[in-house]
Amino acid sequence: MNKSLVAADYIVFLIYFALVASYGYWIYRRKKKAVTDTHDFFLAEGSLTWWAIGASLIASNISAEQFIGMSGDGFFAGIAVAAYEWIAAIALIIIAIWFIPVYLKNKIYTMPQFLKTRYNETVALIMAIFWLLLYVFVNLTSILYLGAVAINGLVDGQHLHTIMIGLAIFSLLIALGGMKVIGFTDVIQVGVLIIGGLATTYLALTVVSETFGLGSNALAGFTAMLKDAPEHFKMIFDKPGPTTSQLEINKYLVLPGISMYFAGQWIVNLNYWGCNQYITQRALGANLQTARTGILFAGFLKLLMPIIVMLPGIAAFVLYKHGHLNLAGGSKDYAYSAMLGFLPAGLKGLSIAALTAAIVSSLAGKINSISTIFTLDVYKKYIRKDADEQKMVWTGRAAIIVALLVGIIFTWKDLLGISSSGGFTYIQKYTGFISPGVLAMFLLGMFWKRTTGAAAVGGLITGFVLCVFFNEFAPQVLGHENFLYTAYPTQEVVNGVLTTVWEIPFLICMGLAFLFTMIVMIGISLGGPRINPKAFQLDRAMFKVKPSIMALIVATLIILMGLYVKFW
Missing domain, CATH: 1.20.1730.10 (Sodium/glucose cotransporter)
Incomplete structure (x- = not known):
């Protein structure tokens, strides 16, 4: 070499x-x-x-x-x-x-x-x-x-x-x-x-x-x-x-x-x-x-x-x-x-x-x-x-x-x-602290006319807080295993000492945070008007695709299906 x-x-x-x-x-x-x-x-x-x-x-x-x-x-x-x-x-x-x-x-x-x-x-x-x-x-x-x-x-x-x-x-x-x-x-x-x-x-x-x-x-x-x-x-x-x-x-x-x-x-x-x-x-x-x-x-x-x-x-x-x-x-x-x-x-x-x-x-x-x-x-x-x-x-x-x-x-x-976390994991984990709240705001904002501004603020805060909670504190507060998640032991250096800590997979933490964020945003929005004045006007014609676009979609899905069948 x-x-x-x-x-x-x-x-x-x-x-x-x-x-x-x-x-x-x-x-x-x-x-x-x-x-x-x-x-x-x-x-x-x-x-x-x-x-x-x-x-x-x-x-x-x-x-x-x-x-x-x-x-x-x-x-x-x-x-x-x-x-x-x-x-x-x-x-x-x-x-x-x-x-x-x-x-x-x-x-x-x-x-x-x-x-x-x-x-x-x-x-x-x-x-x-x-x-x-x-x-x-x-x-x-x-x-x-x-x-x-x-x-x-x-x-x-x-x-x-x-x-x-x-x-x-x-x-x-x-x-x-x-x-x-x-x-x-x-x-x-x-x-x-x-x-x-x-x-x-x-x-x-x-x-x-x-x-x-x-x-x-x-x-x-x-x-x-x-x-x-x-x-x-x-x-x-x-x-x-x-x-x-x-x-x-x-x-x-x-x-x-x-x-x-x-x-x-x-x-x-x-x-x-x-x-x-x-x-x-x-x-x-x-x-x-x-x-x-x-x-x-x-x-x-x-x-x-x-x-x-x-x-x-x-x-x-x-x-x-x-x-x-x-x-x-x-x-x-x-x-x-x-x-x-x-x-x-x-x-x-x-x-x-x-x-x-x-x-x-x-x-x-x-x-x-x-x-x-x-x-x-x-x-x-x-x-x-x-x-x-x-x-x-x-x-x-x-x-x-x-x-x-x-x-x-x-x-x-x-x-x-960055080096201690592993580069790819570092990015995914810390980006994930705001991803659930952001995605919930965008999805409900686009496709549910009842979503309110108060719900968006509540969702953003909820998503961030829950991501931090599930990633850092949930195993100590709620236990290592329950109907929501399973935490697993891993080794970390804490104050110079190699210590066993319990951790929930961060992708599971994101999923849980997203679920509860959606519930909170829907709950808050139900207290508002049936149609928010700022809701987007959508029509079915917006989402129609041409045959050339559909052909590219089908080709991508077929290849992807073959890859998962091969390496499942």
């Missing part, structure tokens, strides 16, 4: 950088309106094609948390972690058919604007602040940290902070051009991401094949992995019993078997893809047909993502088990970068380019969303109500720079403990 880069690696990476930078600059110069038009700067209104929307969704979604975090969970738990990607494909179908028509019909450009239009300014302001904090201190920081860790692991391991700054500057250059530049450069980014990711997976499987004496055959390597680690190719974990090992319990805590499909898995995906400024922003400036096609194209691409981001992690596990791979500190988050160390000259540069593409596109999209929410939903409404278009665009750019600086400060020495 070689961590040194040669001239071919640098050349491949520089070609990638020059291609993205020059194309982004060309798009920027071609669309000069983006300098002063807020809708164009923040939304690329009307200019993104369906393939640009779909590519941008994937490029923004697949980042360090997948390449590093999901690959790490592949190393730890196996193919079960693919549920996040494959259920996302179904979630995107739901978003395309039912959510996007509501947004576009009501001219919704930001998620806080949705809440203001449907409920009131109080709900919108609370959630704007929530989203800004979440995007900066959970998403932005984790992308920066995990991305720097991944690329640093490919070289000599001594340039973490330099790489972190480089990623921030690269993403800044793209983000300052606005959503149009982000969206169209993401087409290149996702191409590099997929090509480089597939090359890495192919060579990871080839290394496994060679290790088992089967020659340089990727298919033979995959077959060897199936035989050597069958437990890593099981989608549904069994519920732990009295004789279950601690390792299997730890896996179940992250991916709680069939129960997660009736609980948090849907909440994670519907909230992320349907109620998330960072994601929905790409489609909000398009017409309905273009937006739907782009979203469904992204859903189809999601079926491929576990091949790129998860299989290398399982390959790393097989090699590690047989003593052919060393992980820095034994951390699962180093699995992907450890596998990249096997790549030959040139291909290592391509893989670094793929990682960089994933990280930079996600960073650019994230800071643009932070900028959009701050400028349109905080600055314009509460700080400078008379701000003109040009002032708002420059305020948005300033917000981009500030967000990146804050992200760097908090990731410089991993002040948030």
Whole structure:
């Protein structure tokens, strides 16, 4: 395993950088309106094609948390972690058919604007602040940290902070051009991401094949992995019993078997893809047909993502088990970068380019969303109500720079403990504290005309409080097992001492919080008018789909069904 880069690696990476930078600059110069038009700067209104929307969704979604975090969970738990990607494909179908028509019909450009239009300014302001904090201190920081860790692991391991700054500057250059530049450069980014990711997976499987004496055959390597680690190719974990090992319990805590499909898995995906400024922003400036096609194209691409981001992690596990791979500190988050160390000259540069593409596109999209929410939903409404278009665009750019600086400060020495949690789990768990309340507000706000603003506030508070309660206190207060949940023992370091603590799988916590939040919101709304004056006007025609859209939906579902039948 070689961590040194040669001239071919640098050349491949520089070609990638020059291609993205020059194309982004060309798009920027071609669309000069983006300098002063807020809708164009923040939304690329009307200019993104369906393939640009779909590519941008994937490029923004697949980042360090997948390449590093999901690959790490592949190393730890196996193919079960693919549920996040494959259920996302179904979630995107739901978003395309039912959510996007509501947004576009009501001219919704930001998620806080949705809440203001449907409920009131109080709900919108609370959630704007929530989203800004979440995007900066959970998403932005984790992308920066995990991305720097991944690329640093490919070289000599001594340039973490330099790489972190480089990623921030690269993403800044793209983000300052606005959503149009982000969206169209993401087409290149996702191409590099997929090509480089597939090359890495192919060579990871080839290394496994060679290790088992089967020659340089990727298919033979995959077959060897199936035989050597069958437990890593099981989608549904069994519920732990009295004789279950601690390792299997730890896996179940992250991916709680069939129960997660009736609980948090849907909440994670519907909230992320349907109620998330960072994601929905790409489609909000398009017409309905273009937006739907782009979203469904992204859903189809999601079926491929576990091949790129998860299989290398399982390959790393097989090699590690047989003593052919060393992980820095034994951390699962180093699995992907450890596998990249096997790549030959040139291909290592391509893989670094793929990682960089994933990280930079996600960073650019994230800071643009932070900028959009701050400028349109905080600055314009509460700080400078008379701000003109040009002032708002420059305020948005300033917000981009500030967000990146804050992200760097908090990731410089991993002040948030991202590495100790495991990158992917860290993001899912802490995002999950507000997901149940947010999803309940959006679902009831869209499709139940009786939902009130008071119910929205009550739901937001209930969802957050219950998530914290079930995650942190329920086993001590309500016991380790009851009709709602089962808590399991795990080991944590408390005040320097290794201690056994009881924990409920966080996806189950999210499901319980969502259930009770819905009950609270319905109960509060029943005390209001039968039809809220702010309810959206819906009609069946909004949700009809064309035959071409239906064909894409059916193709996605058939492939997904086959995958679950194979690996159940």
